[in-house]
Amino acid sequence: MKAAVLKKFGDPLVWEEVPTPEPGPEEVRLQVMACGTDGTDLKMVQGFGYTPVLPFIIGHEITGVVDAVGSRVTDWQPGARAIAYNFFPCGRCRHCLTHREQICQNMAGVMGARVKHGGYAEYLCLPARQVVAIPAHVSWPDAAVIPDAVITALHGVDRARLQLNETVLIFGAGGVGSSAIQIAKMRGARVAAVDRSADKVRRALEMGADAAWNSCDSDSVQLARDFSQGFGVDCVIDVVGVEQTMAAGIEALRPGGRLVVIGYTPEVYGLNGKRLAQNELEIIGTRAGRFQDLIDSVEVVAGGRFKSIVTDLFPMEEVNRAMDALRAGEILGRAVLLTPAGRKTMEVQ
Ligand SMILES: [Zn+2]
Helix, strand or coil, rough: CCCEEEEECCCCCCCEEECCCCCCCEEEEEEEEEEEEEEHHHHHHHHCCCCCCCCCCCCCEEEEEEEEEEECCCHHHCCEEEECCCCCCCCCCCHHCCHCCCCHHCCCECCCCCCCCCCEEEEEEEHHHEEECCCCCCHHHHHHCCCHHHHHHHHHHHHHHCCCCCEEEEEEECHHHHHHHHHHHHHCCCEEEEEECCHHHHHHHHHCCCEECCCCCCCCHHHHHCCCCCCCCEEEEEECCCCCHHHHHHHHHEEEEEEEEEECCCCCCCCCCCHHHHHHCEEECCCCCHHHHHHHHHHHCCCCCCCEEEEEEEEHHHHHHHHHHHHCCCCCCCEEEEEEHHHHHHHHH
16 A cells, blocks of 8 residues: 655655555454544654654544454444544543543554554554444545544533533634534534634634634734623633633633633643632643544534535645645645545545
């Protein structure tokens, strides 16, 4: 098979011939049709964040067709359309047993990020229990982004514990942010979105945000107060996670409000402890999602009300061009790479 291989941090990926993996007894093999690309991938190529042993195949937004099944797999047949859950949890620790698999204490790997090769390839194998079916009417690009952009937004909104008519301020209106806008609206919240890009501000409104503004030329704290009748917002969801957004988020919250942190950078910085304590604010971290969140995310995307967050398609062979566009800030939502097989089936659809 062909795969885009990361051979050296800082270098472009190399599209080349590698051995096609064979499924173990409890695994299925997916013929990859599409794989999303995002900031986590960019960081990895540069050698930040996850640093797998090289050579390595990245890519953690994976969809395809089950192509072969292991000898002990009974619930999957070749030909099924599916997406992949990225975490390889132990199934036995405190967190696995309380259905928080994404923070498993004995994680064997994360697909396309650590130990387990990912989806910038024509095929990959994974445990059958980590595969979820997708309906035929969900396109390959829309299916691909479910295991990262959509699940992260859905789990983040769950962690926010949004109540009907609560106000939420979302920092970042890219792939995860525009998913979070839509899911928070589905949950009955009033949503304001903030981004540094005028195009993403416009897109946030198209995705259903009740208000959106550009952080470069606006006072986000004041606008968030105006949006919430002067009280401060009930919740902030920070998809960016830099010092400015975290500090503005804490200032924008009403007493008792919740700050949900999705995005992060290598930065470490101080926070306003007095404001946190005296206003009983909550800071809530959130990582991707639980396995059940992946199933729920498929239902959200398949349900018909969710607008596609995919704005750009590239042939997988041209992955470096896609990553350059992402690095240059040219991708408004999500970019998705299509394998030769994926392109062929999309022509048929
Ligand atoms: Zn575990």
